[in-house]
Amino acid sequence: MTTQTEQPTRSAPPQRADYAHFDQLPTRWADNDQYGHMNNVIHYALFDTAISNWQMSKGIFDATGKLSRMVVVESGCIYHGEAGYPDLIHVGLRLGHLGRSSWRYDLALFRNDDDIAFASGFFAQVNVDAASGRPAPLDQAACAALLTLQMA
Amino acid sequence: MTTQTEQPTRSAPPQRADYAHFDQLPTRWADNDQYGHMNNVIHYALFDTAISNWQMSKGIFDATGKLSRMVVVESGCIYHGEAGYPDLIHVGLRLGHLGRSSWRYDLALFRNDDDIAFASGFFAQVNVDAASGRPAPLDQAACAALLTLQMA
Amino acid sequence: MTTQTEQPTRSAPPQRADYAHFDQLPTRWADNDQYGHMNNVIHYALFDTAISNWQMSKGIFDATGKLSRMVVVESGCIYHGEAGYPDLIHVGLRLGHLGRSSWRYDLALFRNDDDIAFASGFFAQVNVDAASGRPAPLDQAACAALLTLQMA
Amino acid sequence: MTTQTEQPTRSAPPQRADYAHFDQLPTRWADNDQYGHMNNVIHYALFDTAISNWQMSKGIFDATGKLSRMVVVESGCIYHGEAGYPDLIHVGLRLGHLGRSSWRYDLALFRNDDDIAFASGFFAQVNVDAASGRPAPLDQAACAALLTLQMA
Numbered sequence: 173m174t175t176q177t178e179q180p181t182r183s184a185p186p187q188r189a190d191y192a193h194f195d196q197l198p199t200r201w202a203d204n205d206q207y208g209h210m211n212n213v214i215h216y217a218l219f220d221t222a223i224s225n226w227q228m229s230k231g232i233f234d235a236t237g238k239l240s241r242m243v244v245v246e247s248g249c250i251y252h253g254e255a256g257y258p259d260l261i262h263v264g265l266r267l268g269h270l271g272r273s274s275w276r277y278d279l280a281l282f283r284n285d286d287d288i289a290f291a292s293g294f295f296a297q298v299n300v301d302a303a304s305g306r307p308a309p310l311d312q313a314a315c316a317a318l319l320t321l322q323m324a
Numbered sequence: 325m326t327t328q329t330e331q332p333t334r335s336a337p338p339q340r341a342d343y344a345h346f347d348q349l350p351t352r353w354a355d356n357d358q359y360g361h362m363n364n365v366i367h368y369a370l371f372d373t374a375i376s377n378w379q380m381s382k383g384i385f386d387a388t389g390k391l392s393r394m395v396v397v398e399s400g401c402i403y404h405g406e407a408g409y410p411d412l413i414h415v416g417l418r419l420g421h422l423g424r425s426s427w428r429y430d431l432a433l434f435r436n437d438d439d440i441a442f443a444s445g446f447f448a449q450v451n452v453d454a455a456s457g458r459p460a461p462l463d464q465a466a467c468a469a470l471l472t473l474q475m476a
Numbered sequence: 477m478t479t480q481t482e483q484p485t486r487s488a489p490p491q492r493a494d495y496a497h498f499d500q501l502p503t504r505w506a507d508n509d510q511y512g513h514m515n516n517v518i519h520y521a522l523f524d525t526a527i528s529n530w531q532m533s534k535g536i537f538d539a540t541g542k543l544s545r546m547v548v549v550e551s552g553c554i555y556h557g558e559a560g561y562p563d564l565i566h567v568g569l570r571l572g573h574l575g576r577s578s579w580r581y582d583l584a585l586f587r588n589d590d591d592i593a594f595a596s597g598f599f600a601q602v603n604v605d606a607a608s609g610r611p612a613p614l615d616q617a618a619c620a621a622l623l624t625l626q627m628a
Numbered sequence: 629m630t631t632q633t634e635q636p637t638r639s640a641p642p643q644r645a646d647y648a649h650f651d652q653l654p655t656r657w658a659d660n661d662q663y664g665h666m667n668n669v670i671h672y673a674l675f676d677t678a679i680s681n682w683q684m685s686k687g688i689f690d691a692t693g694k695l696s697r698m699v700v701v702e703s704g705c706i707y708h709g710e711a712g713y714p715d716l717i718h719v720g721l722r723l724g725h726l727g728r729s730s731w732r733y734d735l736a737l738f739r740n741d742d743d744i745a746f747a748s749g750f751f752a753q754v755n756v757d758a759a760s761g762r763p764a765p766l767d768q769a770a771c772a773a774l775l776t777l778q779m780a
């Protein structure tokens with residue numbers, strides 16, 4: 173039986189102190205599926221939005237995608253527990269890896285005032301030139317912004 | 325800089341011959357985001373639905389969740405290329421791992437008639453007793469069904 | 477050519493002063509479609525969530541749906557203008573109609589600090605007994621809560 | 629108590645014979661909300677997609693939105709009954725109204741092999757010049773295509 177990616181070792185869910193930046197995103201009624209909890213797909217929509225929010229707040233995100241695009245090349249999520257509407261989700265963000273044209277955000281989701289995450293994951297992105305579709309080095313401003321998310 | 329999960333080695337995108345079962349899922353207009361391609365979150369919605377469809381076709385899925393629930397404990401996706409509305413997505417499915425109460429599906433997404441996947445990923449699930457919320461061994465029927473997804 | 481519903485007369489978009497209660501809901505990156513604005517479907521997700529939030533805050537909403545369900549029997553939206561991620565949407569809510577077992581919310585969506593709505597709409601709901609599936613009269617607490625949304 | 633739109637008279641749900649064109653759209657697992665049925669918002673996503681599919685099949689839809697955009701100016705839905713995952717939804721489409729730069733689609737949703745719709749609604753669209761953002765007359769090809777959806 174071949175495996176595309178290695179089976180990860182289950183680790184303890186992270187805490188708020190493990191993250192550099194936080195965003196608060198409310199849930200929507202339809203985020204809950206038939207099981208009465210947030211559908212597993214919504215976790216990624218929250219990751220996606222927290223990252224976009226942060227990038228826009230730093231001025232490093234061309235949302236029109238006309239010059240360059242920050243494209244997701246890999247993502248993943250470990251589900252430690254449950255949450256769902258009407259919870260307010262606190263999204264923790266930190267830098268996981270920084271390369272020349274690619275980097276990785278590590279994220280976690282906290283339910284209301286919980287200090288222990290109910291989910292943790294990552295988004296690996298690459299900066300792509302909109303015209304050529306090829307990876308393009310991150311400029312200095314973007315690198316500097318990303319480094320503010322680095323944990324000691 | 326700590327990393328929650330290992331940075332995966334980028335591998336070649338899989339082909340149709342690497343999967344045991346296929347489902348065809350059309351895209352919806354709003355699956356495309358502002359970049360004009362399928363938003364990275366939709367890939368998971370397609371994984372989720374193809375798995376649910378397959379489980380229901382095998383009669384091993386209690387969609388009401390009253391007796392037992394097949395809960396996602398981890399998921400991930402590698403984005404090899406682009407697709408989006410109005411593409412018809414072919415979802416490939418195979419068994420990645422089978423334990424006593426948990427297992428993993430490996431999946432890939434193929435755009436229209438493409439033989440090379442534009443995305444590949446996995447869903448790790450655990451069977452949970454609805455009353456206790458604790459992992460419960462898979463019954464024989466479920467194991468037998470899952471083994472039909474095993475590649476040689 | 478038969479028409480299912482009458483073609484509404486286009487009216488001026490409402491203002492904040494026309495609504496009794498407000499909720500603030502942030503947009504998500506994937507709310508925007510390929511046209512770079514909030515997809516027309518998202519307006520309903522925001523209506524749906526603002527109503528659920530309000531109902532929960534008044535304690536008149538059995539989110540589990542085990543006793544009774546507040547089911548949507550009709551909805552509609554007029555799109556006066558555009559909005560989208562990263563806008564913060566202010567949802568205005570007022571009572572449009574109150575019957576024995578059914579009622580209607582009138583809603584409007586305001587973009588950030590705008591005083592003129594970019595969308596206005598309604599949700600007509602009926603209270604349904606979860607066991608019988610039949611309309612059931614609203615209890616006094618629910619009626620009293622709804623009447624707080626009535627404009628002079 | 630002012631009302632933005634008139635309270636519609638509840639009419640009998642339409643049948644398949646009332647529509648000129650049909651599309652088949654499968655449901656997704658997460659289309660169901662906590663109540664175990666298709667969330668009221670999904671109906672609009674199915675309308676939206678069936679219309680886009682039809683427009684693309686007729687070659688009258690510039691999905692890039694660079695030249696002109698067919699923008700939704702009003703939509704509505706009456707919910708006659710329930711449906712949801714794993715149902716296959718058949719979407720019925722007909723022309724409701726045709727003007728110079730605007731028109732209305734009337735739609736209905738049928739669950740699997742049902743002949744009676746569980747939902748009916750409409751999408752009013754206007755053709756907008758992408759550069760000026762102003763309404764622009766429909767060209768002859770688009771008018772001719774729309775008229776094929778007219779019921780006797």
